[in-house]
Each structure stands twice: as structure tokens, then as C-alpha cells.
Amino acid sequence: MKSKNINKILIVDFGSQVTQLIARQVRELGVYCELINFKKFNKFKTFDKNIKGIILSGGPKSTLSKSAPNIKWKLFLNKLPLLGICYGHQLISNICGGKTKYSNKKEFGSAILIEKKKSKLTEGFFTNKKNTVWMSHSDSVMIKPKNFNVIASSKNSKFAILENKGKKIFTTQFHPEVFHTNNGKKLFSNFLFKICKIKKNWTEKYKLQKLIKEIRDNVGPNQKVMCALSGGVDSSVLAHLLHKAIKKNLICVYVDTGLMRQGETKEVINIFKKKFKNSFTAVNAQKNFLNKLKNISDPEKKRKIIGKTFIKIFEKFTKNKKNITFLAQGTLYPDLIESKSFSGSPTSIIKSHHNVGGLPKNMKFKLIEPFKEMFKDEVRKLGNLLKVNNFLINRHPFPGPGLAIRIPGPIDKKKVEILQKADKIFIDELKKRKLYEKIWQAFAVLLPVKSVGVMGDARTYEFVCALRAVTSQDGMTANYYYFKHSDLSEISNKIVNEVPGINRVVYDTTSKPPGTIEWE
Numbered sequence: 151m152k153s154k155n156i157n158k159i160l161i162v163d164f165g166s167q168v169t170q171l172i173a174r175q176v177r178e179l180g181v182y183c184e185l186i187n188f189k190k191f192n193k194f195k196t197f198d199k200n201i202k203g204i205i206l207s208g209g210p211k212s213t214l215s216k217s218a219p220n221i222k223w224k225l226f227l228n229k230l231p232l233l234g235i236c237y238g239h240q241l242i243s244n245i246c247g248g249k250t251k252y253s254n255k256k257e258f259g260s261a262i263l264i265e266k267k268k269s270k271l272t273e274g275f276f277t278n279k280k281n282t283v284w285m286s287h288s289d290s291v292m293i294k295p296k297n298f299n300v301i302a303s304s305k306n307s308k309f310a311i312l313e314n315k316g317k318k319i320f321t322t323q324f325h326p327e328v329f330h331t332n333n334g335k336k337l338f339s340n341f342l343f344k345i346c347k348i349k350k351n352w353t354e355k356y357k358l359q360k361l362i363k364e365i366r367d368n369v370g371p372n373q374k375v376m377c378a379l380s381g382g383v384d385s386s387v388l389a390h391l392l393h394k395a396i397k398k399n400l401i402c403v404y405v406d407t408g409l410m411r412q413g414e415t416k417e418v419i420n421i422f423k424k425k426f427k428n429s430f431t432a433v434n435a436q437k438n439f440l441n442k443l444k445n446i447s448d449p450e451k452k453r454k455i456i457g458k459t460f461i462k463i464f465e466k467f468t469k470n471k472k473n474i475t476f477l478a479q480g481t482l483y484p485d486l487i488e489s490k491s492f493s494g495s496p497t498s499i500i501k502s503h504h505n506v507g508g509l510p511k512n513m514k515f516k517l518i519e520p521f522k523e524m525f526k527d528e529v530r531k532l533g534n535l536l537k538v539n540n541f542l543i544n545r546h547p548f549p550g551p552g553l554a555i556r557i558p559g560p561i562d563k564k565k566v567e568i569l570q571k572a573d574k575i576f577i578d579e580l581k582k583r584k585l586y587e588k589i590w591q592a593f594a595v596l597l598p599v600k601s602v603g604v605m606g607d608a609r610t611y612e613f614v615c616a617l618r619a620v621t622s623q624d625g626m627t628a629n630y631y632y633f634k635h636s637d638l639s640e641i642s643n644k645i646v647n648e649v650p651g652i653n654r655v656v657y658d659t660t661s662k663p664p665g666t667i668e669w670e
């Protein structure tokens with residue numbers, strides 16, 4: 151699959167947390183796209199004829215700030231259809247002669263859009279001239295550029311969709327790429343097929359072929375790849391993908407950090423010993439991790455220590471082995487975007503995922519991260535194509551730092567054991583009630599708080615356990631799961647009665663945003 155020669159949509163990234171959701175929308179519509187940061191875009195000297203349209207993303211900066219990212223777009227202007235989203239909307243408006251200003255009327259979250267004029271972009275997007283969309287902005291376009299029509303307005307954004315029909319420029323103040331914008335996909339579909347007139351050219355099968363080819367091109371015949379295999383969804387699919395691409399040059403290493411869920415190490419070893427035989431090794435590093443994490447409370451420190459410890463273990467493992475040049479990780483796009491900028495654009499850092507921001511700078515391995523532009527549900531689809539065991543594909547996500555980031559405050563073996571027991575009961579109860587599949591991720595958290603209770607007429611003073619269960623599509627946004635009260639109280643009761651060390655259970659009702667899924 152030569153992606154260089156196929157028609158594509160270019161997405162210019164200004165550092166929004168949700169830029170990849172644009173790429174995902176385009177991919178889901180069956181069209182190949184590439185995402186590049188605005189600095190790289192500005193260096194283009196020639197016009198690539200395979201580009202059929204350009205989308206400008208949102209971003210955290212204000213177009214009014216001196217350091218605001220800008221684009222040189224003369225090369226493409228009048229040649230290609232353009233869609234600007236949020237920051238892209240304001241930037242295009244400014245470039246075309248309009249004016250963006252700081253506004254007291256901010257819009258964050260849901261907003262109602264009212265249709266003002268028909269447009270090719272919005273065919274089938276509105277119902278009775280209205281639609282619910284998701285906004286996230288402080289500045290607003292106050293003066294619209296000449297020759298632009300107002301296609302829609304919201305209460306606080308008079309110019310919520312603008313269009314220059316002749317030049318095929320379309321801009322939206324809201325984010326059509328996010329799940330919470332109703333009918334957002336329709337808008338992308340109109341842009342791709344009715345405005346850019348690009349044809350469908352992209353499927354999961356192509357994606358798989360492209361990934362295999364890239365791995366083969368990257369790894370020489372005498373080079374070996376060590377795959378960090380935790381047995382979670384991403385690393386399991388990755389190991390299967392690598393196996394298909396490079397067969398005997400693959401070595402899978404499972405590290406038992408002592409921070410895994412109850413019974414997990416045994417399960418993973420059983421499955422992968424059978425599948426990969428001698429290419430699979432398990433390393434017991436329980437003491438190592440617990441020693442390094444002793445008395446550490448700060449979540450970012452924990453994450454960095456864990457990232458470094460993993461790499462030290464991998465380096466030690468490969469010390470006397472020849473030709474292990476690469477370390478393969480199942481890093482996903484959300485891991486990257488929360489840890490650092492994906493494309494060098496000015497994205498905010500939320501937390502250092504162990505496999506990204508937690509890696510040491512002077513690591514000796516070259517990284518292979520085939521899923522770094524993908525979301526978990528896309529990886530699951532690839533897993534299905536690769537015929538990965540259903541149990542592995544459909545498990546709830548589990549973070550690399552494991553239970554260390556589910557025990558706020560300092561960690562010790564005793565706390566880990568208490569949490570493992572509570573977590574096991576929670577998950578078993580969800581499975582028993584057929585709720586496990588309905589929930590995207592569920593787990594228990596052991597809080598660094600003790601509370602007073604009474605059991606059998608005696609006073610208790612034990613830890614509080616928080617339960618977290620969320621629904622999500624991709625882990626970028628999430629809602630807490632609405633349990634029936636009877637389910638919650640029965641699960642809570644079972645944990646308090648059966649787990650020594652816990653005498654109180656609470657349920658976390660925070661969505662993402664403003665919370666994150668994990669507590670640390």
C-alpha cells in the first residue's frame with residue numbers, strides 16, 4: 151500500500167487535544183488522511199496533487215497572542231477546499247480580513263446552533279434548522295471577513311459557521327469532530343465527498359497492510375524487536391501484528407511489576423507461552439518496582455519512576471543478547487496527547503503516560519509504536535482482523551503503571567493486596583451482572599484516607615475504597631456509569647464484608663472532562 155500515491159486530506163494540527171478525532175472521522179468515512187503540525191505545513195514549497203482538501207484543527211492558543219501559530223497558505227489558497235475548526239475558524243477569519251476578539255461570552259460545552267443559510271457543508275446536518283454542538287472557546291470572530299456568508303449562529307457566536315462559497319472555504323467555531331456534537335460526521339462527509347470530491351480509498355484491511363509494510367521497512371532482516379507485552383488490549387494486538395510482520399525476529403517480554411490485577415500474571419503467562427512459545431519471556435520485577443516507589447506520593451514522579459524502571463529492566467534483559475535494536479510499545483494516541491504534543495504543536499500536558507512522558511531521555515532502544523495515531527477501539531478492530539483471542543481484545547483497558555496510580559499517596563505491598571481483592575470483587579460482580587461489556591473501564595481505587603466504622607459492635611478504622619466505572623468511545627472523553635442503586639449497594643457491601651482493610655466504599659461520579667479516568 152503506497153500511501154504517498156493515494157488521494158488524501160491533510161489535517162494541520164495547532165495543538166488541540168482532539169485533533170486526532172478529526173483524523174478518526176475522516177478515516178471512519180473511508181478516506182486516507184495525514185496529520186502534520188503547522189510548522190511543517192509552513193515549510194511546504196511544492197503543491198502535492200494528491201491532497202484534495204485541508205482541515206485546520208483547533209488549538210489551545212489565542213489567535214490574539216503574539217506567539218499564536220500562523221500558517222503560510224498562499225500555496226494552497228484558491229486551489230483546495232479548506233475547513234477551519236475553532237482556532238482554524240478564527241485564524242482563517244483573521245487572514246481573510248475578519249477580526250477575532252476576546253469575548254466575555256465564552257462557550258464551553260454544549261450549545262444550540264441555529265441555521266441561517268443553506269450550505270453544501272451542512273446538508274442533512276440540521277433538524278428543523280437546529281443542532282446541538284460542542285464548543286470550547288474564549289475568543290470569538292466579531293467581524294466576519296468580506297465575501298463570507300453566515301451559515302449558522304449560536305447564542306454566543308454570531309458567526310458559528312462561515313462560508314466563502316467561491317473559494318470553497320468553510321469554518322466552524324464548534325468542534326464537529328467530537329462525540330458530543332450531534333451529526334458531526336455528516337458535516338465531514340459533506341466536506342469530503344461533496345466539496346473535496348475525494349473518493350473512498352481507506353479500510354481497516356489497508357491499515358493493517360500499511361502497518362505491516364512499515365514495520366518490515368523499518369526492521370532490517372538481522373534486527374530484532376522486543377515487544378513490551380503487558381497482556382492488555384494494545385500490547386496484545388501489537389504482539390500479534392509484529393508476529394505477522396517479522397515472525398522470528400520478535401521477542402515478547404512480560405514484566406510482572408507486582409502492580410497487576412489479581413491473578414493477571416498467571417493468565418497472561420499461560421496465554422502467551424502457548425502462543426509465542428520460546429519468543430515469550432516473563433520477568434519478575436515485583437521487588438524492584440515496590441522499592442523504587444517507596445514513599446513516593448507525587449503522581450508524576452510515580453509515572454516517571456515506573457517508565458524508567460521498565461526501560462532499565464528491558465536493557466538488563468537484552469544485555470547479552472544480540473541485535474535487539476527496537477522496543478515496540480502499544481502506545482495509543484490518547485497516551486501521547488496527554489503526555490506531550492503529538493506533532494510538535496503547543497498541546498497542554500495532562501499526565502505523563504508511563505510509555506511516553508515517563509521514558510528516560512538516553513534510552514538505547516529505537517521505538518516502534520504502530521498505534522500512536524490510533525484509538526483503542528480502532529486497535530480492537532485490528533485485533534479482530536489479526537484474530538487475537540476475544541478475551542484479550544475485549545478486556546477493559548489497564549494502564550501500564552498498574553495499581554500504582556490507583557493508590558493515591560505512598561504505595562506498599564499491603565495496600566496493593568487490599569486493592570487487588572476489592573478490584574477483583576468489583577469486576578467479578580460486573581461480569582456476574584452482565585454489566586462488564588456495557589462499561590468501557592471499571593476499577594477500584596484505594597484512597598489514602600481512613601474512616602471510622604462499626605462492625606460486630608466494634609469500632610473499625612480502615613481505608614476508603616472508591617469505585618470508578620465509565621462509558622466512553624475512545625478514552626478521550628468519558629461519562630460515569632449510571633448503576634442501579636441495588637447493584638452499587640450490593641457490590642459495596644460485598645467489598646466491605648470480604649476485604650480486610652476496607653470499611654467504606656464510595657462511587658466516583660465525575661466525567662472526563664473535568665476529571666480524568668484514572669485518579670492519578
Ligand code: XMP
Binds near residue numbers: 488625666668
Ligand atoms: P486518563 O486517566 O488519562 O486515562 O483519563 C485514559 C486511558 O488511558 C489509560 N492510562 C494509561 N495507559 N499508561 C497506559 O498504558 C499510562 O501511563 C496510562 N495512564 C492512563 C487509562 O487507564 C484510561 O484507559
